[in-house]
Amino acid sequence: MKATFEPYVLKFKRPGGTSRGVLTEKLTYILTLEEDGRTYLGECGLFKGLSADDREDYEQKLQWVCDHIDLGIQVLWDQLREWPSIQFGLEQAFQALSFNRYKDEYNDPYNPDLFESAFKNGEKGMQINGLIWMGDVDFMRQQIQEKLAEGFKCIKIKIGVNWESEYQILKQLREEFSPEQLELRVDANGGFTFEEAKVVLQQLAELKIHSIEQPIKAGNVEQMAELCAHTPIPIALDEELIGVFEREDKLALIEKIKPQFVILKPSLVGGIRGSLEWIDACDYNGIDFWITSALESNIGLNAIAQWTAILYPEMPQGLGTGSLFTNNFPTRLEVRGEHLYRNK
Structure with missing residues (x-):
């Protein structure tokens, strides 16, 4: 298994106003797991000015996670208590991997099936x-x-x-x-x-x-x-x-x-x-x-x-x-x- 990450800046269609100010863009990070030719994605949704893990060494921590991805989700999650957005990005990617690893078809890493439900199957909103x-x-x-x-x-x-x-x-x-x-x-x-x-x-x-x-x-x-x-x-x-x-x-x-x-x-x-x-x-x-x-x-x-x-x-x-x-x-x-x- 190999892990990488990439920053991505989301652009608002129109400014979003809150009591903390007006938002025009939002930085996020996409974590990618690769195994047997398949990719599994998770989003580390850092929220600048709000997230507890909005720190200067955020990308260094993400790189550490990628370098130690073989530790697995349980060990990594426990070691990332003070990095909640990275915890969630890891959960998403590992859940996509575990839910789809042995399925014959998997060709949409942006929209993976993750949990079995009527909502997942498009039967209920x-x-x-x-x-x-x-x-x-x-x-x-x-x-x-x-x-x-x-x-x-x-x-x-x-x-x-x-x-x-x-x-x-x-x-x-x-x-x-x-x-x-x-x-x-x-x-x-x-x-x-x-x-x-x-x-x-x-x-x-x-x-x-x-x-x-x-x-x-x-x-x-x-x-x-x-x-x-x-x-x-x-x-x-x-x-x-x-x-x-x-x-x-x-x-x-x-x-x-x-x-x-x-x-x-x-x-x-x-x-x-x-x-x-x-x-x-x-x-x-x-x-x-x-x-x-x-x-x-x-x-x-x-x-x-x-x-x-x-x-x-x-x-x-x-x-x-x-x-x-x-x-x-x-x-x-x-x-x-x-x-x-x-x-x-």
Whole structure:
């Protein structure tokens, strides 16, 4: 077996606005395993400025992984605790290898079968939320109208930059659509202060918002725990999970904050195995979760979607990001209405 990696810069079709700034491109890394003339790909979805493994020696660590690929996935994963995006890229490539190694036909390394399910076979779709990026009021309204026209019944709106305008958009949406007609989720990306968040939570409750992701910046555990204990609407942890590597620390964080939901982004929390450690902590505390992509290319999104499908999700998932880039890889994933499918 031979392993190599290559950086790849994804270009956004249109700038994506968040409370952390506007995104026009995203660097990612494609890991390639070669065995018996076949190639198996995994995406190490580094997220600059957000990933715990956003370090100057990232490419050196990837080269070390390639030089020691014979150690196997179990040993490598354990030795990469502080490199979650590399953990996930390795999981993808090794899963593609193990699932397809003895099959007669394997000619699509960009879209490998990874986990057996009705979704994998193109027989069943998964409900996803429509993602609305930040921008001026007209731009946000345009995005919302597009998603409503496509049939989405769950919309997630990025907030935390201009709350007054964002609140008016949410208020108008709720006046037009009841909670039964349209589920509204908001994602603050840590955009509010503790005092601001307490006011915003009350305003969101009046609009019957489903949930808010990360109302204040990660790392303020005591304040987040207080918000979760008294919030009038569910709070979901997102960035709060980044950089928590050990299983016992994950359980301690969940038990301390006691959020209503947890958002899992495999590229940021150690891939499938790292996500499952968070899920165990959630299950132990009676907390629900959903899976969200983190601006991966279609290679990573294919893996996240197939894995999510075997969890039998009941809520809308955050997996509709495959159409964001002008130079994405070929894919069998397709959004039809508010559902994500994998074409046969």
